[in-house]
Amino acid sequence: MMDQHLRFNHVLSSVSRAGQAMRRGLLFTLSLLLTMSISQFALAQGRDVTGTVKSTEDGSALPGVTVQIKGTNRGTQSDSEGKYRLTGVPDNATLVFSFIGLQSQEQAVGNRSVIDVQLTSDTKSLEEVVVVGYGTAKRKDLTGSVQQVTARDFNPGVNPNPLQSIQGKVAGLTITQPSGDPNRNPTVRLRGYTSLAGGSDPLYVVDGVIGVPINTVAPEDIETMDVLKDASAAAIYGARAANGVILITTKRGRSGRTTVTFNNYAAVETISNQLDLLDAEGYRNEVRRIRGANADKDFQDQQKFPVNPQGAGGFNTNWQDQIFRTAYTNNHDLSVSGGSQTFSYRGSLNYIQRQGIMKNTGFNRLTGRINLDQKALDNRLNIQYNLSVSQQDGKLAEENIIARAITFLPTLPVRNADGSYYEVGGSFDLFNPVAMLENLTWNRTNRTLIGGMNLRYEILDGLTLGVNGQYRNESIIEDRFENNAIKAYQATQRAARRELRQTGDRLLELTANYTRGFGTENSNFSLLGGYSYQQIDADGFGAANGIFIDPTISYYNLGLGAGTLISPRNDYATSYRNRVKFASFFGRGTVNLNDKYNVTATLRYDGSSKLGANNKWGLFPSLAAGWTITNEPFMPKGNTLNYLKLRVGWGQTGNTEGIGPYTSLQLYGPRGTYYDGSRGDFLPGYGITQNANPNLRWEVVEQTNIGLDFQMFNSRLTGTLEVFNKMTRDLLYVYTVPSDGVRYFTDNILANVGTMRNRGIELSLGGDVLTKGDFVWNARLVGSAIQNRIVSLRSDEFDSGLVRFNAFGGRGLSDVFASIIWPGRPLGEFNNVPTFLSFASDGAVQLQGRDGQPVTKYEDTDVAARLQAGDPIPQGNPQPWLTASFINSFRYKNFDLNFQLRGVFGNKILNNLRSNLMIPGSILETNMLRDISSLPANYGTNVLSTYWLESGAFARLDNFQIGYNVPVKGNKYISNARVYVSGNNLFVLTGYKGVDPELEVRGDLRSEGGRLQRGVNNIGLDAGGIYPKTRAFQLGVNLTF
Secondary structure (H helix, E strand, O other), X not given: OHHHHHHHHHHHHHHHHHHHHHHHHHHHHHHHHHHHHHHHHHHOOOEXXXXXXXXXXXXXXXXXXXXXXXXXXXXXXXXXXXXXXXXXXXXXXXXEEEOOOEOOEEEEOOOOOEOOEEEOEOXXXXXXXXXXXOOEEEHHHOOOOEEEEEHHHOOOOOOOOHHHHOOOOOOOEEEEOOOOOOOOOXXXXXXXXXXXXXXXXXXXXXXXXXXXXXXXXXXXXXXXXXXXXXXXXXHHHHHHOOOOEEEEEEOOOOOEEEEEEEEEEEEEEEEOOOOOEOXXXXXXXXXXXXXXXXXXXXXXXXXXXXXXXXXXXXXXXOHHHHHEOOEEEEEEXXXXXXXXXXXXXXXXXXXXXXXXXXXXXXXXXXXXXXXXXXXXXXXXXXXXEEEEEEEEEEEOOOHHHXXXXXXXXXXXXXXXXXXXXXXXXXXXXXXXXXXXXXXEEEEEEEEEEEEEEEEEEEEEOOXXXXXXXXXXXXXXXXEEEEOOOXXXXXXXXXXXXXXXXXXXXXXXXXXXXXXXXXXXXXEEEEEEEEEEEEEEEEEXXXXXXXXXXXXXXXXXXXXXXXXXXXXXXXXXXXXXXXXEEEEEEEEEEEEEEOOOEEEEEEEEEEEEOOOOOOOOEEEEEEEEEEEEHHHOOOOOOOOOEEEEEEEEEEEEEXXXXXOOOOOOOOEEEEEEXXXXXXXXXXXXXXXXXXXXXXXXXXXXXXXXEEEEEEEEOOOOEEEEEXXXXXXXXXXXXXXXXXXXXXXXXXXXXXXXXXXXXXXXXXXXXXXXXXXXXOEEEEEEEEEEEEEEEEEEOEOOOOEOOOOEEEEOOOOOOOOOEEEEOOOOEOOOOOOOOOOEEEEOOOOOEEEEEOOOOEEXXXXXXHHHHHHHOOOOOOOOOOOOOEEEEEEEEEEEOOEEEEEEEEEEEOOEEEOHHHHHOOOHHHOOOOOOEHHHHHOOOOOOOOOOOHHHEEEOOEEEEEEEEEEEEOOOOOOOOOOEEEEEEEEEOOOEEEOOOOOOOOOOOOOOEEEEOOEEEEEEOOOOEOOOOOOOOEEEEEEEEEEEO
């Protein structure tokens, strides 16, 4: 054990020393070249070039247009009057004029000192610049699969998380908001399920900062979001990019007059759909139907059927109405931007207050951001400063309260006559949800600070050195208190809890980039080399207590509780500290030849302290090529096919994002208790709690991508068609091993064994459907079809055995699973679900037997027989075979309308919640759905069968917005004004009988106490207790001063 720790520390020290040496060397080189270049500036000669940039549409001046010397990073921007000035421009130089949404234009300088240009609008321009990681590229030069979503294309409505803003916009990117809980982040999967234990979320990079929590960025601050989908595009991030990369670029200031923008909206949210439960009258009727002659005796139970002293008959309480409400959201965003040709700035402040649809839940968040850009030394030195601060105060939801509201009887009142909460004594299933809601306090405060500086210096024409330094500090304070006076919380020993968790993240990156043009047909090449070092430190502590003499004493006075004395346990106080280090060397080479051929190659060498001593470093290459076919002489020229480009890429990326810092080491921890005779008491014991695995290594995702980009009919129709094959090898999984006390000291180990594959096809197609006068209709179709397969989960050394998941739970059920991971089958396939035939006369569920005859026992079913024979019956796939979006935008004069339809097709859902609320035999124990009347009165035991399998297909109107641009021409103070009305989740077309067919799509291993478990999170199982989704309507205004 000691020897292993020494080896681990030695590797960490080596990585650290290598990083320090590299930083000293590169910084010395930077200083030397800086000195040389300053001397060269004194000798440099050239002319001053001035001019004005205007629009071809109306001749108005265009501020903020980038004017750059081609092949270099030297440039400037036009001012508020469209004027620009460049000094020291060589006679043989070419100036490039560019601006988002406008066609770029090139002008040879020659002997001219004044160059005026006019730029034309072009929303489909191939000169559009996209972010590709450590740089940018023109869309026409791309070889990898990259899709950009700009701020103007974001989804409208209440979308406090940036991911919600691009839901349905990118083919192959599945973003799911599984509930209406405002404090819950969406789940994200790019091109299918990639991993079980290694982590499945994409890597988020915000303004060069790797691993930023996405919910700390205000959507109003974002300029673009670039999604790197294939390995050839993402491999520059190496071992962090197996699940794709989402690059977020925030808005920055431009030269020109100071601009102030104010955006505000108010929204109202209601429950979009909820369970159709029995009311009191319906409940009594079902008791009569099911219980028959015994019903009269049942009604004499005054605990479950109390008499209302205020009126005739009993009570009728809708418990969902008691805990839910109409929720309101207010969002305010203020920004100030401006600058000169050498200095620009943008500062913003965003505040959002969002109530949850469940009472006592919601959050308010304050976000501040400052972006500064400075140019010096004849625009050769460019410095970007970034600072953002965020604080979110959340009131969290306990979903068990929702579950109790569903099951608590409608015949019961909220309170007794004396004002105390009404409870059913002796029942282990019935708890008053209002009492639970009003006696639970659960708060969480997140504070995040991110600061950084990115320096780029063009030391020679075309050669740029860069330094990127970033720091992130995040702290989380979480408080929880459960009042022991309430029936539901009486057994809670740690009734009051308080935790503090914080993370410090340091990032340093050094880069050198050389770009040079050659030939006469826009040919160029570029070379990028760099080094990256990141260190993440996390620590925290928690304290708890219970049994307080007064419920007003809670987590602020933990020492006043008697729980630590009366009920001793070893988790009243906890603490931890860990550290992760990453070191990387990377390079990229790009050649663009004659506007026809493009080749890109990347290589990244990554080291991680997470991995075993024998496999801390990994090499991740990629290679991609592009061919613009329409630029070939043999292609006919015309208006039908304007642009056609073929892209082919291959690459490898790594993944360990989902595992902890010390997963490869042998660890000691609490393990049972022992009796200490000297103390006369039991004391906590300690032992080995984790097996060492010095061979633990990266998951490797190898991906091949073929893409076709095209424009047709005078570029009115644009599209991309892509086919990919994505294979994860050395799949991480928690395997069972014999605890022999020699090699293994616990019964499981995290190891690399399995293989998983995803194959798919993606299509993005759209353009102007109709353009007539002032009316424009633009539409886009985005879709993907993905096939997932588990290839293997075993090797000569490790065997996963029978991995069961999607637990089918309920009254009287245990150890019942609907899915088994099987080689050659999709993850989550319902292959352990017996086929339903009918209900027998005695209410028993009849299942299809081995010979096709009805049976009642699982072991006699055809499913059990086929499983035993090694060929499970596929009863349904929880993963859809097709996801699609239909995006529309209409403009007429000052009016605009846009909406998005999104659908999922071909998947199945196991409605476990419905099965537990449709058991006539349990009618006296919990409330039931109205549809219980369709089942036999003598059906009394829940049984897993295809009766509860339903289609999960749906089509949803995700959002709409109607806006009007208020005419402000000639106004001295206001340059733009817009008012709008929008909505979210307006309707869902589906045959699914549950609350909502859009469920969580995690599909990864469960984690308990920071340790990965063998169980897989549910896929396609609707198990209940879900915070209901909402339908929102919004009224907003955008003002620019």
